[in-house]
Amino acid sequence: MPKPPENTRRSSFHVLGVRVDAVQIPDTIAQMEEWIRERGKGHYIAVTGMHGVTEAQHDDGFKHVLNSADLVVPDGMPLVWLGRLRGFPVRRRVYGPELMMTFCQEMASKGYRHFFFGGTTDLAKKLSESLRRRIPSLQIAGTFSPPFGHVTPEEDEATVAMINATKPDIVWVGLSEIKQDTWMYEHLGKLNVPVLVGIGAAFDFLAGTKLQAPEWMRENGLEWLFRLLQEPQRLWRRYLVYGTQFAFCVLLELSGLRRFE
Numbered sequence: 662m663p664k665p666p667e668n669t670r671r672s673s674f675h676v677l678g679v680r681v682d683a684v685q686i687p688d689t690i691a692q693m694e695e696w697i698r699e700r701g702k703g704h705y706i707a708v709t710g711m712h713g714v715t716e717a718q719h720d721d722g723f724k725h726v727l728n729s730a731d732l733v734v735p736d737g738m739p740l741v742w743l744g745r746l747r748g749f750p751v752r753r754r755v756y757g758p759e760l761m762m763t764f765c766q767e768m769a770s771k772g773y774r775h776f777f778f779g780g781t782t783d784l785a786k787k788l789s790e791s792l793r794r795r796i797p798s799l800q801i802a803g804t805f806s807p808p809f810g811h812v813t814p815e816e817d818e819a820t821v822a823m824i825n826a827t828k829p830d831i832v833w834v835g836l837s838e839i840k841q842d843t844w845m846y847e848h849l850g851k852l853n854v855p856v857l858v859g860i861g862a863a864f865d866f867l868a869g870t871k872l873q874a875p876e877w878m879r880e881n882g883l884e885w886l887f888r889l890l891q892e893p894q895r896l897w898r899r900y901l902v903y904g905t906q907f908a909f910c911v912l913l914e915l916s917g918l919r920r921f922e
Contacts, residue, residue: 673733674747677910678921679714680728681735683749686756689734690764696731697773697830697855705730705845705857708757710737711885713838715903718910718921723839726846734760736861738882739907746915756879757860758867761833765796774802776827776854778844779835780864782806787868802827807836821851831856835864 672683684692689706696704707713707730717724727733734755735741744751765775777785785804792799805820812820824832832854834841841859849857865871873879874887885900913919 672749674744674749675921676714676740676743677718677907677914678724679709679717680733681709681740681744682732683744683751684732684734684755685751685753686760686763689732689755689760690767692732693764693831693856693858694768694771700855703849703852703854703857704732705842705849706732706734706859707842707845708734708736708755708760708858708860709740709838709842710735710754711739711907712737712899712903713842714740715907715910716839718906720839723843726842729846730842738880738884739911742882743911753880758863758873761858761860761863762867764831765792765799769796769798769800772800773830774800774828776802776824776829776832777804777835777864778807778824778832779841780806784864784868784870787870788864791868802829821848825853829854831858833863834859835861837861 673680674683675681693706707727709727713727717727735744735751736755736757738754741751741754777788779785780788785806789801789804793801803824805823807820808816832852834845834857836844836859838859838861841861845857845859862871866873872891874884878884878887885904889896889900910919910921914921
């Protein structure tokens, strides 16, 4: 595996062996715009939280994927709190739906071309319609809903060619966390796109197909409870099992009883 990029341009801290960049939404948007202006090699942003960091403890390959990202932004209050504990001025989380919406709104006048990868065909349509209502000048290069299950090399090549043909400036990837970050890592060198961002459930939230937690819950570390009550069968393991594992491992790390690399 290639060596993860050196993180020399910004402050960062580590949580259970995963690098987290001490950035906020304005910092992230500024970096994205710089990459688009440069039109050089592609870059990908992992928007992660407690769940992603815990998944990385079970899968060294996924940990490498996270640490190889050009930016790993704290989309979760536990990471924000740990950043503050280590002396970093991390005031708020980099909430995926807010990052996406803010970028689309603030950069609409620049004419950047957006591609949405993930979700169902119906979701992609609703997302596009919702964003166009709110931001009429938004340039949507295209959408694609990947099939569930195995994808042949030929199908993958066709997907890459199709995305490249639309000439997007940014690809928003809305899959499950492990899938989206791994997909970006594996396709970065194939896509002629300056920026890829994995934003998970943001497609559903911005399309209005799922309810977002109230802002006071999102900003105080309680979004997990809201989402668990909304989808208990799908999310109980993520929040109850992995949440407990995360808290236990963080206590071990903070106490110095165990070192995570």
